[in-house]
Amino acid sequence: MGFTAGFIGLGSMGSPIAMNLIKKGVKLYVYNRTKDKTEPLVRQGAIPLSSPQDMFNYCDIVFSMVANDLALQQICLSENGLLNNSKKEAIHVSMSTISPMLCKELVEKHKEKNVYYVSCPVFGRPDAAENAKLAVCMAGDDLAKMKVKPLLEFVSQSIYDFGHHAENANTVKLSGNFLILNVIEALAEAFSYAKKSGVQIEDLLTFLTLTLFPSPVYKNYGTIISNQQYDPPGFKMDLGLKDINLLLRSADHLKIPLPLAGILHDRLMTGLAQGRENLDWSAIAMTQMEESGI
Amino acid sequence: MGFTAGFIGLGSMGSPIAMNLIKKGVKLYVYNRTKDKTEPLVRQGAIPLSSPQDMFNYCDIVFSMVANDLALQQICLSENGLLNNSKKEAIHVSMSTISPMLCKELVEKHKEKNVYYVSCPVFGRPDAAENAKLAVCMAGDDLAKMKVKPLLEFVSQSIYDFGHHAENANTVKLSGNFLILNVIEALAEAFSYAKKSGVQIEDLLTFLTLTLFPSPVYKNYGTIISNQQYDPPGFKMDLGLKDINLLLRSADHLKIPLPLAGILHDRLMTGLAQGRENLDWSAIAMTQMEESGI
Numbered sequence: 001m002g003f004t005a006g007f008i009g010l011g012s013m014g015s016p017i018a019m020n021l022i023k024k025g026v027k028l029y030v031y032n033r034t035k036d037k038t039e040p041l042v043r044q045g046a047i048p049l050s051s052p053q054d055m056f057n058y059c060d061i062v063f064s065m066v067a068n069d070l071a072l073q074q075i076c077l078s079e080n081g082l083l084n085n086s087k088k089e090a091i092h093v094s095m096s097t098i099s100p101m102l103c104k105e106l107v108e109k110h111k112e113k114n115v116y117y118v119s120c121p122v123f124g125r126p127d128a129a130e131n132a133k134l135a136v137c138m139a140g141d142d143l144a145k146m147k148v149k150p151l152l153e154f155v156s157q158s159i160y161d162f163g164h165h166a167e168n169a170n171t172v173k174l175s176g177n178f179l180i181l182n183v184i185e186a187l188a189e190a191f192s193y194a195k196k197s198g199v200q201i202e203d204l205l206t207f208l209t210l211t212l213f214p215s216p217v218y219k220n221y222g223t224i225i226s227n228q229q230y231d232p233p234g235f236k237m238d239l240g241l242k243d244i245n246l247l248l249r250s251a252d253h254l255k256i257p258l259p260l261a262g263i264l265h266d267r268l269m270t271g272l273a274q275g276r277e278n279l280d281w282s283a284i285a286m287t288q289m290e291e292s293g294i
Numbered sequence: 295m296g297f298t299a300g301f302i303g304l305g306s307m308g309s310p311i312a313m314n315l316i317k318k319g320v321k322l323y324v325y326n327r328t329k330d331k332t333e334p335l336v337r338q339g340a341i342p343l344s345s346p347q348d349m350f351n352y353c354d355i356v357f358s359m360v361a362n363d364l365a366l367q368q369i370c371l372s373e374n375g376l377l378n379n380s381k382k383e384a385i386h387v388s389m390s391t392i393s394p395m396l397c398k399e400l401v402e403k404h405k406e407k408n409v410y411y412v413s414c415p416v417f418g419r420p421d422a423a424e425n426a427k428l429a430v431c432m433a434g435d436d437l438a439k440m441k442v443k444p445l446l447e448f449v450s451q452s453i454y455d456f457g458h459h460a461e462n463a464n465t466v467k468l469s470g471n472f473l474i475l476n477v478i479e480a481l482a483e484a485f486s487y488a489k490k491s492g493v494q495i496e497d498l499l500t501f502l503t504l505t506l507f508p509s510p511v512y513k514n515y516g517t518i519i520s521n522q523q524y525d526p527p528g529f530k531m532d533l534g535l536k537d538i539n540l541l542l543r544s545a546d547h548l549k550i551p552l553p554l555a556g557i558l559h560d561r562l563m564t565g566l567a568q569g570r571e572n573l574d575w576s577a578i579a580m581t582q583m584e585e586s587g588i
Contacts, residue, residue: 100491123505135505160501162493171491172498175484176506182554186476189552190469193541196548197394197465199456204466207454211417211429212470215509247487254490256586258483259557260476292550 002027003151006055006062007046008075008082009096010037013122014065016129017095017155021063022046024154029058051080056087056115061148063120065095068242069102076106086113091144093152095120097177099246100167101253107140107166116144119166120152121173125234133157137176139169174247181240181264181281184221188285191225192292201226221282230276230283240281241268296321297445300349300356301340302369302376303390304331307416308359310423311389311449315357316340318448323352345374350381350409355442357414359389362536363396370400380407385438387446389414391471393540394461395547401434401460410438413460414446415467419528427451431470433463468541475534475558475575478515482579485519486586495520515576524570524577534575535562 003026007018010032022028022044030038030046031054038048049055052075055062062082066072072094076082082092092115094106103119110117118140128134132155138145139162152159162168191201205222209215224230244265251258267284276283297320301312304326316322316338324332324340325348332342343349346369349356356376360366366388370376376386386409388400397413404411412434422428426449432439433456446453456462485495499516503509518524538559545552561578570577 135501137501158505160497160504162497162501165492168491168493171488171493172501175488175493175498176502178487179480179484179502180506182476182480186473186480186554189554190473193472193545193548193550193552194465194469196550197462197544198459199462199465199469203454203456204469207429207431207456207466208470208473210454211452212474212511213507213509215507215512217506218509250491251487254487256487256490257582258487260480260483260554263553263557288551 004029004059005151006030006049006059008032008052008055008062008064009066009071010041011065011067012126013095013129015041016126017063017065017134018046019044020129020132020155021151026151026154029055031055052082053080053085055082056085056090060087060089061091061093061151063093063095067096067239069098072096072098072102072106077109083109083113083115086115088114089116090114091116091118091148093118093120093148095122097121097173097243097246098170100170100174100250103167103170116141117166118144118148119169120148121169122156123173123176127234129155136160137162137169137172139163140166171250174243174250177240177243178247178258178261178264180217180221181244181284182260183217184225184282185264185267185284185288187218187222187225188288191285192288192294195294196292224280224282225285228286230279230286233278233280235281236277237268237271237279237281237283238277241265241272244268298323298353299445300324300343300353302326302346302349302356302358303360303365304335305359305361306420307389307423309335310420311357311359311428312340313338313424314426314449315445320445320448323349325349346376347374347379349376350379350384354381354383355385355387355445357387357389361390361533363392366390366392366396366400371403377403377407377409380409382408383410384408385410385412385442387412387414387442389416391415391467391537391540392464394464394468394544397461397464410435411460412438412442413463414442415463416450417467417470421528423449430454431456431463431466433457434460465544468537468544471534471537472541472552472555472558474511474515475538475578476554477511478519478576479558479561479578479582481512481516481519482582485579486582486588489588490586518574518576519579522580524573524580527572527574529575530571531562531565531573531575531577532571535559535566538562
């Protein structure tokens with residue numbers, strides 16, 4: 001049985017995910033605000049649409065992967081938005097990193113239109129998206145999740161179910177990004193201490209990843225920081241700030257102090273003030289090195 | 295060929311390490327300030343000595359594992375200390391977590407007495423010591439390291455060489471302990487956020503250790519924090535404070551600001567102020583949970 005689906009948002013993550021769906025034989029309708037981003041996909045057989053509201057005319061499952069809360073609100077709720085022309089039993093699979101608060105709100109708005117909203121934020125940089133190696137956090141209605149799963153398997157290496165409450169997947173995503181950025185800052189501090197003490201950063205990194213931290217996050221970011229290779233960015237600094245701000249606002253809402261997250265926020269802010277918005281978010285390590293006189 | 299060695303300092307780490315040496319057939323001379331700690335080892339065949347200065351009468355290689363800088367200074371330099379009766383070509387294998395500054399000083403003092411000082415701080419909690427699963431960071435004179443290595447293999451699962459400068463192994467040890475404590479605090483913050491958001495901590499931990507952080511540190515401490523099981527302690531809070539203070543003093547000396555380490559220091563200080571000195575150092579997570587109203 002062939003699949004038909006829609007995809008909204010063809011940025012550095014959306015494009016490779018959509019491409020993997022096409023490669024797996026999915027008939028894919030695509031929409032992007034900037035039209036020329038649809039072209040590589042159209043060349044592979046995707047069918048371009050001129051607005052999100054046409055999506056549910058052609059398909060029961062629509063994915064979206066956009067930059068932030070505002071973009072997703074517009075995609076869903078604006079005059080030519082996805083929900084303006086909804087279809088009973090249709091499913092919106094939202095892969096963006098957005099606030100749990102907006103997620104909750106969108107679940108309600110979708111319900112009013114008889115559309116299921118499934119939260120599916122993903123972990124992995126663009127190369128992981130290309131290689132269908134993403135880790136997907138999924139939450140929402142059980143039947144909807146079951147229908148969506150075969151398609152998610154085309155773009156990911158693992159799918160984790162966080163239950164009925166769609167916003168829980170977003171909470172996990174924000175927690176994960178916080179933990180990743182925390183590793184970056186901690187490695188930057190440890191490396192600046194080690195280097196100024198006379199220890200080779202490479203030796204320390206090898207030891208850490210063979211013993212205490214045999215983890216892709218430590219390996220990847222440890223290597224980037226050790227090589228000081230923040231360009232090309234896998235995840236840009238301004239997107240990192242967006243995510244830490246989502247976490248901090250969400251934690252404010254719930255009344256949770258997060259001392260480490262406060263430091264990480266300031267590091268990103270410093271990086272942006274220093275004109276590093278086009279570097280990888282791990283370039284916050286440059287600030288630590290500079291402050292240490294290295 | 296049988297080995298003969300000495301062991302000074304039979305605390306929660308020293309005792310199981312010494313026991314493993316005996317089990318491997320090493321003829322072991324032992325010394326501990328509190329005498330009754332030698333008894334279980336003597337029952338297994340260890341020979342007790344009444345002061346460190348007798349050690350080099352009987353063996354060419356002496357291990358030490360003591361609580362802090364002051365204890366190691368006394369073991370080495372006091373009137374009845376190890377160096378008071380040294381022997382040419384003898385080796386002192388120092389496993390304690392001490393400051394790189396004291397290490398440098400001790401290397402010189404040992405050299406004056408024609409004794410090699412090899413730094414061998416270890417990673418692993420008492421259960422890892424018992425099971426000979428420690429990770430050893432080794433640095434110092436090449437010939438001395440070569441002689442010591444077969445004995446270290448009896449007590450560890452891996453040995454990493456950080457070169458000629460003995461203090462480099464201590465730098466790595468302090469960096470590692472900083473990174474571990476940082477994980478504890480980061481998990482505590484992420485877990486308090488997740489829990490108050492409605493996500494099961496256990497689900498988040500499973501996801502993290504299967505994807506981003508398949509690391510023993512995340513698994514062990516994530517489980518301890520999730521279960522709130524800080525007793526019995528694997529590594530007590532006051533020892534954690536000692537190590538973070540060693541890092542901060544050493545970083546001060548080198549002029550390196552460490553913002554995360556400052557937060558970790560204050561967390562430990564708060565834990566001690568709250569009377570938690572006999573709990574595991576991961577009990578700093580209790581403070582984060584309490585502050586979050588959980």
